[in-house]
Amino acid sequence: MVAPSSSITDKGAVARKRRRRIQKDWWGWLFCAPWILHFAALVVLPMLGSFVFSLYDFGGIWGTGKFAGLGNYRDLLLTDARFWNSLKNTLVIGLMVAGPGLLMAVGLGALLSGKTPGKGIFRLLIYTPSVIPPVVVALLWGQLLNPRYGLINLALNSLGVDGPPWLGDPTWAKWALALVSWYGIGGSVLGFSAAFEQVPKEMVEAAVIDGAGPLRRFFSIQLPMVSPQMFFFLVNAVTAALTHIVAPMVLTDGGPAEATMVWPLYMFRLMFTYNKFGHGAASAWIMALVTILFLLIVFRTEKRWVHYEGGDDE
C-alpha cells in the first residue's frame, strides 16, 4: 500500500515545478528581448502612430492639425476618385505581374529541376537580377523600353513588328511596369525548382507504370505537389503588388495621365506633395486592411487547391 502524499508535499512539488518552468522561460524571453524591443520600437509604435495620424487632418507637422475622426477615411473612400484610380491601377498591375510571373516561375522551375544540363549556371543567371537594387533595375529598363532606341523595340522592329510607345501610352505603361517587375522572379524560380525536385519519385514512377504521359504527369502529380510553393508565391505576390512603388516612381511618376499611379505612390503624393498627411496615413491603413482581406481570401481557398505531401490536414 502506498502512503498518500501530504498536501504540503504536493504544493512544494508544484511550486518547484513552476519555478523551474519560469526559470526556463525566462532565458527564452531574454534571448528574444532584442528582437521584441526592435519590433515594438520600429514596427508596432510607428503603426500605432500612423493610426493616430490617420485620425487627424494635418499638413505634416504634428500638433498643427485638427481631429478628424474617421473623416480622412470617409474623404478617401467616398470623394477621392484618384484614390480609387490608384487602387484599380495597383490591382491591375499586380495581376499583370503575378499572373505571368507565376507561369514563368513554375515553367522555369520545372525546367531547372532534375537532371538538366547546365542547371547551376542557369539558376545563377536567373537569380542574379534579384540582387540588383530596384532603382537601378528601373533606370536600366527605362533605357531598354525607349521606343526609339531601346533594345526591346529595336529587336521587335527587326522582326517587322512596330514596337509600342511603352511608357508613353496609358495601357502599355502598365505592361512596362509588369515587365520591369518580372526581373525579380529568380528567387521564386529557385523555390519551384527545389519544390519540383521534392516531388516523390515513387508517385511519378507509379504514374509512368499506369501509362500517364509527361503532360498528364506534370498537371496531375507534379503541379499539385508544388502547390504549397504556389501558395507561398501568391502570398508574396499580394504583398509585393500592394507595396509596388519604386518602378512607378522612377519610370513614370504615376503617368501618363495617372495610368500607373499606384497606391503607395498616391499615398506618398498625398503626404509630401499635397500636405495631407492624415489622409496619407488613412490610405496606408486602408491598404493594410485590403492586404489582409486579399490574404484571407488566399488562405481561405488554400484547402481547395493546395496539396501537402502528408495529406491535406496541414
Add this chain to the structure above:
Amino acid sequence: MRRRAYGLAMAITLAALTLLTSACGTTKNAPATPSATPAKEPVTVTFWTTWSEDRIPALNEIAKTFSEQHKGINVEVVRVAGGGTEVQKLMAAVTAGTGPDVYFLDRFTTAQRADASMLEDLTPMISGSKFDLNQFFDWSVKDCQWKGKTYCVPFDSDTRMLYYNKADFRKAGLDPEKPPKTIKELDEYAAKLNWKDGAKPHFGLIPWIDQGFPYTWGLAFGAKDYDPATKKVGLDDPKFIQAMKWMATYTDKVGKVLDPFSGDAGAGGPFIYGLVSMTIQGNWYLDTIKQYGKNLEFGVAPIPTADGVKGPVTWAGGYSLVVPKGAKHPQEAFEFIKFFSTDGAAIYQKQFPSFLLAKKSLLESHPQQNDPFFKQFLALMPAASTRTPLPIGALWWDESKLVRDTIVTGQKSPEDAAKTSQARVQAELDKVMK
C-alpha cells in the same frame, strides 16, 4: 557545465543589449561640459538647396562672402533631394526637429507650406530690421505672402517666350523675322513646319512640351487661374477649356503621346536637336543653346495669344528663401537671407548671367541687358503673371497637368477633364478656406 553555458549566454546577451542601447544614444545629446569662461561660439547656419550640382560653387561663394562679412556666422550649403513640389526631406526633417535654418523653396508653393505650418513667419524680422521688400518685384513678394504674413524672401525668377528656328522658317517659305503673333498664325506656321526627316517626323509645334504647361496656354487664351472674388480656381474657366481644346487639336499630327521623342532629344531638348521648330521655353534656355546648340539660328518672340487677349503674356516662377519651422538659428538665418537675396544675388548673376533675379535693381545693371535675346525676356519681367499663392498650390498644379495629360492621351474630352479636376481642386480649396 550547464550553469557555465547559461552564465556565458547571459553575459553575451547583456553585452549585446548594452551595445544596442548605447548605439541609440548620440553624443550630441550629451550635456556640454560648462567651461569656466563661456565664449560666444560661431553659429553655423545650415542652408539646404535642391538645385543641381553645377550651381553649388556659386552658392558656396555667396556663403563664404557672407561669412567674411558677418563674423561669427558660418553657412553650410547642403544639396538635398527634392525640388519643386517635392519637399519630403524638408518635411521629415522639420517634424524630427533636424531641419535646416534656410531652405530654397519653389516660391509658388510658399502659401501651401505656410498653411501646413512648415515655415516661420518672417514678418517680425522683416519689420524689425527694416528690410525693404519693395526692392523686389511686387508679384514676387505677393507669392511670399499668406494670410497677411510674409514667409519668404524672393530670390530669382524667370519668364517664358516662344523660341523659333529661323532656318526651318526659311525652308518652309516663312519670313524668319516675322514670328507668329496670334494663335491663328501659330497654327498656320506649325502646319507648314510639319515634315518628315527621312523616317523621323519633324513637328512645327508640340504645345504641351517644355514650358507649354496648361497654365501657359491658359494665359495665352486669357484664362485666370483663380478668381479672388468668387474664391474659385479657374480649371473650368471657358477660356481655359478653349485653350485645352486647341491643344488637343495637335494630337492629330503629333499623336496621342506626351513625349513623341521618347526622351531621345538629348540634353538640349527637341528644339536644339531640330526635332521641333517652335517651342515655349524660359530665359535659362539661352544658356542651354550656348552649350548644346552653338550653331542654331533662332529667334525669340512673345507667346502668341488668342483673339481679344492683349499681349505680351508670360508668367514668372522662381525660388525663394524660407526659414523652416523649428530652425535652430532663425535670426542668423534671416541675416543670411537678407544678404543672399541682395548682394548674394549679384554674385549669382555674375556666374549665371542668363538668370533673372527678383531684385529690381539687378535688372537695371544686368550684364546681358544689351543681348538681343535676353533683353526681350528682361522686358517682360515687370508685367509677368504669377501663379496665385493658394494653400492647395501643388494640387492645383498637378491637376492642371493631369487635364493636359488626359486630353493629349485621348482619355477624356477637354470639358470632362477640366471639370473633373476643377471639382477636386475646388473641394480641397473650400475645405481650407472655411
